[in-house]
Amino acid sequence: MASLCTNRTLSGTRSSTCSFFFLIIQLILPFLSLTAAQASRCRTSCGNIPINYPFGIDDGCGSPYYRHMLVCSDSGKLELRTPSGRYPVSNLSYSDPHILVTDPFMWNCQDGDNFRPTRPFSLDTSTHFALSPQNDYLFFNCSEDDVIIQPKPMFCEHFPERCDSSCDSASYLCRHLPQCPSVLSVTSCCSYYPKATESLRLMLKYCASYTSVYWRNIGEPQPYDQVPEYGIRIDYDIPVTTRCLQCQDILKGGGTCGFDIQSQSFLCLCEEGNITTYCKDHRLSGHHGRVRVIAGTVTAVSAAGAFGIGAGIWYLRKVRVKAPVTCGVQSNENRLF
Template identity: 30%
Template sequence: MYFVTSFTMAKLRSIILFISLHVSFVPVVYSIGASHACRSYCGNITIDYPFALQSGCGHSGFRDLLFCINDVLMFHISSGSYRVLNIDYAYRSMILHDPHLSTCDSIVLGRRGNGFVVEHWRAPYLNPTADNVFMLLGCSTQSPLFQGFPYGNHVPCRNVSGMSCEEYYGCQGWMNLGLARMGLAYGSGPPICCALPYDAIKSVNLSKLECQGYSSAYTLAPLRVNGPSEWTYGIRVKYEVEVSNDSFCKACEATGGSCGHDMERFGQLCMCGSWNSTSNCDTIMKLSVGGTSLPRDKLSGLLIIISTFWLTSFRM
């Protein structure tokens, strides 16, 4: 029968003490799986965090939002699809185009426009900018915009960032419809154009607002233009990402990874080629020894040595 000598036991205690004092495992949860590099462009538009074109890439709050169709970048929310003209990552904004959006040259009625309605769960991340004016056109007397009209004072129409319906009435598009400026600006019913910021209504739903069409324009201060013929038409949307998500993504990309999320739990993931990390591509299965880091293969070797010593020291 074999036994453990006091000398062997002393050596074992020394190794265990050394490990407990100098070696600490970095708690990292990781998953091995089929990852892929996240596509970074569509046509001439760069696709970067928090946006993505592939499942699992980008921020979970922006999933299933962008689609690349024949090199044309499309943005899709509950109100419809829009073409993405530009994404400005420095100012965290994007410019959207609705083909049925009224401009100064063309007034589109018949409720053909998308308006802008974002899903409730996306609202904390995605909204039109404060300098973006929405001009609702041809709304009925029963529209929620004019509750109590003409006896009440509930008319939310206003000037937004220097843009108003009073100026918009001078556009050529109205004349093309056979409507003169004087007939538009004055009358006994509610105004045919009502300008307001998105925050005033939180949703541009033409059906619910009982409006026939809409226009949207934005300004880029300190630029000032002369009249609605020079306004920039489109929907300028701002996006928000939590500071913690930004920090995580920067750390991930700094180690060669792509920022993504778990498609089932929607938690953050750093996509590192053939495996995913919940931290970054340098921290998977690391061992910290005396202030330095050992990669996975050295960790495995150390564990083999300890296991071999254990088996050869204890004979049954």
């Protein structure tokens, strides 16, 4: 498009053609964007995992707090996007708000004493996600010269000021690895909860590998109410607003909570269009009128676009009559696109 405006003719036809095309493009682009906004739908599942508020896998759906966090792959697998990569989601709970993800780079039972290259898992601290305190981290083959590897109760009694920095070699999980309690033969194991991603990186600098174990609640009486499983539990917040509750109310139309992708302000997504209250808001005609205005705007813009294209064809024919004849040779003097 830039080359359209850089070449000039003696008659100035080139400049006027370029200006007219920019005018047509400015008329058509809003039509395309509005059509896309009206045509977009919020998918309610990815594979066998339901996608409900506050999440969305289509832009403009759910809460803007979690925009672009979840991705539904081409194979129908839900993934969580973090600064350290994309991770498969094995479960997504709304009653007890948390996400369970698996990290393919972490150690698993099949690895045994053979350790693959790993990388530290991390979360963006500016988001509404947080690593759950129900996670435990196990580190393998750590250097005793650089990491304090001691039975934690005994070490903490003697050195309480350094208790947080020790890696517990006598932890329950090291002695009862989930699913494979005796898979490790000569490898040392210790349990350590990193305070931040940086401390996790530091541990991995001196340890061969690591894995995450979370405690899943199975609803049994204590102390048998939780069982350890491999994975990373991530807790999240559900931002509840009056407008979203009204939007979702079946008696008020049963809309879907979403947001404007430009301003990120709240929108109730309805079959008839997107409004700022709820789908069956009859108190103010302006709300439903707003939906009609959106639809009318699309119609008006499409009509304007059609008029612009028609006028453009007429104008180009007129320009071509005045343009120099080049015997069918496409040159920089008569190139249109």
